[in-house]
Amino acid sequence: MSVKIPYYQAVGKEKEVFEHAYKNKIPFLLKGPTGTGKSRFIEHMAHVLDKKIITISCHEETSSTDLIGRFIIKGAETVWLDGPLTTAVKEGSIIYLDEVAEARPDVIVAIHSLTDHRRELFIDKLGETVKAHEDFMLVASFNPGYQRGFKELKPSTRQRFIAVSFEYPESKIEIEILVNETQVEHDIAKKLVAIGNKIRNLTELGLTETVSTRLLVDAAKIIQSGLPKRLAVHVAVVEPLTDDLQTLVALKDLCDLMI
Numbered sequence: 001m002s003v004k005i006p007y008y009q010a011v012g013k014e015k016e017v018f019e020h021a022y023k024n025k026i027p028f029l030l031k032g033p034t035g036t037g038k039s040r041f042i043e044h045m046a047h048v049l050d051k052k053i054i055t056i057s058c059h060e061e062t063s064s065t066d067l068i069g070r071f072i073i074k075g076a077e078t079v080w081l082d083g084p085l086t087t088a089v090k091e092g093s094i095i096y097l098d099e100v101a102e103a104r105p106d107v108i109v110a111i112h113s114l115t116d117h118r119r120e121l122f123i124d125k126l127g128e129t130v131k132a133h134e135d136f137m138l139v140a141s142f143n144p145g146y147q148r149g150f151k152e153l154k155p156s157t158r159q160r161f162i163a164v165s166f167e168y169p170e171s172k173i174e175i176e177i178l179v180n181e182t183q184v185e186h187d188i189a190k191k192l193v194a195i196g197n198k199i200r201n202l203t204e205l206g207l208t209e210t211v212s213t214r215l216l217v218d219a220a221k222i223i224q225s226g227l228p229k230r231l232a233v234h235v236a237v238v239e240p241l242t243d244d245l246q247t248l249v250a251l252k253d254l255c256d257l258m259i
C-alpha cells in the first residue's frame with residue numbers, strides 16, 4: 001500500500017539543507033513561531049528520506065528519563081524500558097524534539113554527546129553507552145519569539161545544530177498552501193492571507209503570537225465546510241489571538257471589511 005506523502009510547500013532552500021544535514025549526520029534545528037509548518041516539514045522530509053520519525057512534544061516537565069528510559073515493575077520483576085530517544089538511537093530513526101527549549105535542562109545535557117562526533121547516548125541508570133545507528137538523526141525545534149515565559153537555548157547547544165528559520169511565507173506561497181490544504185477557492189484564500197498579513201503588521205497590538213499559517217488553514221477549512229466566512233474568521237483567526245475585549249472588537253471589525 002502506498003502512503004501519501006505529507007504535503008509541504010517549500011518556502012526557501014530548507015529541503016536541500018535538510019538533505020545535506022542528514023547526509024552529513026549534523027543535527028538540525030528549526031527556529032520559528034508556532035504554526036509555520038515546522039512539524040509538517042519534518043514529516044515531509046522523513047517521507048522523502050523513507051525514515052521513521054519519533055516526535056516528542058517537550059514541555060517544562062519533560063526530563064531526560066522520559067527520553068532515555070526507565071525501570072518499570074512487571075510482575076515480580078523490574079525491567080528496563082527504552083525511552084523514545086534510546087529507541088531512535090538504536091534503530092536509526094529521526095527523533096524530533098519539538099520545542100526543545102521548554103524541556104528540563106537535563107534533556108539538553110543528555111543530547112550533547114549525540115550532537116558531536118561521538119554520536120553516542122549515555123544511559124546513566126544502566127551505566128551504558130549506546131553508539132547511534134548510522135541513520136539516526138536528531139532534529140529539534142524552538143520558538144525564539146516568546147515574549148513571556150521566554151526560554152533560550154544556550155549558544156553551546158545551538159552551535160551543535162544546522163539551523164533554519166521558519167517564518168510566515170510570502171503571500172503567493174501562503175495562498176497556495178491554503179488552497180492545497182483545504183481546496184478553498186483561490187479568491188477566499190487570497191483574502192484570508194491578506195487578513196493574516198494585515199494583523200501581522202499591527203505590531204502595536206503587542207500580541208504574544210500573531211496569525212500563523214495554521215490559523216489561516218483552519219479558517220479556510222471551516223469556510224469550506226460551510227460556516228459563514230466572517231464567523232469563520234472571527235473564531236479561527238481573531239479569537240485565538242487575544243482575550244482583550246477592545247482588541248477583539250477592533251480586529252473583528254477590520255476582518256469583516258476584508259472578507
Ligand code: ADP
Pocket residue numbers: 007008009010011033034035036037038039040041177181213214217
Ligand atoms: P509548527 O510545527 O511550526 O507549529 P505545523 O507544521 O503544525 O506548524 O503547521 C501548521 C499547519 O500549517 C499545517 O498543518 C499545515 O496545514 C500548514 N502549513 C504551514 N506551513 C506549511 C507549508 N510550508 N506547507 C504545507 N502546509 C503548511
